[in-house]
Amino acid sequence: xPADQLVSLASLVVKTGRxxxxxxxxxxxxxxxxxxxxxxxxxxxxxxKKIQDKCAYYQIPLIMLNPLRxxxxxxxxxxxxxxxxxxxxxxxxxxxxxDSSLQLFNV
Numbered sequence: 001x002p003a004d005q006l007v008s009l010a011s012l013v014v015k016t017g018r019x020x021x022x023x024x025x026x027x028x029x030x031x032x033x034x035x036x037x038x039x040x041x042x043x044x045x046x047x048x049k050k051i052q053d054k055c056a057y058y059q060i061p062l063i064m065l066n067p068l069r070x071x072x073x074x075x076x077x078x079x080x081x082x083x084x085x086x087x088x089x090x091x092x093x094x095x096x097x098x099d100s101s102l103q104l105f106n107v
Contacts, residue, residue: 006065006095006102007072009088010038010081014074018085021077029054034082035089036060042067043079051080055106061089063096064103 013019020028028034029051037055039048041064055062060082073081083089096102 010073039080040070062105
């Protein structure tokens with residue numbers, strides 16, 4: 001299943017440290033260092049809207065992921081993460097395009 005490969009790639013991103021989360025997430029979007037943002041559907045409404053609006057304004061691709069799959073990425077990441085590495089981002093976007101159950105924005 002393509003989404004499992006997407007989760008595997010996102011887990012590798014976390015292991016390499018080429019991601020931003022928490023307080024560093026929005027600045028990474030604003031500085032356009034973020035190449036793709038992965039957002040859990042279980043994220044709070046206010047934070048989710050803020051992240052979606054920032055991604056739309058700065059034209060950063062956004063992937064909405066099922067909370068169960070998102071939680072499988074890492075225990076460090078909660079709610080949302082941005083991928084800073086361009087190679088990983090391209091691979092993640094390619095896998096996301098193969099999975100019709102995912103919501104993609106700004107792609």
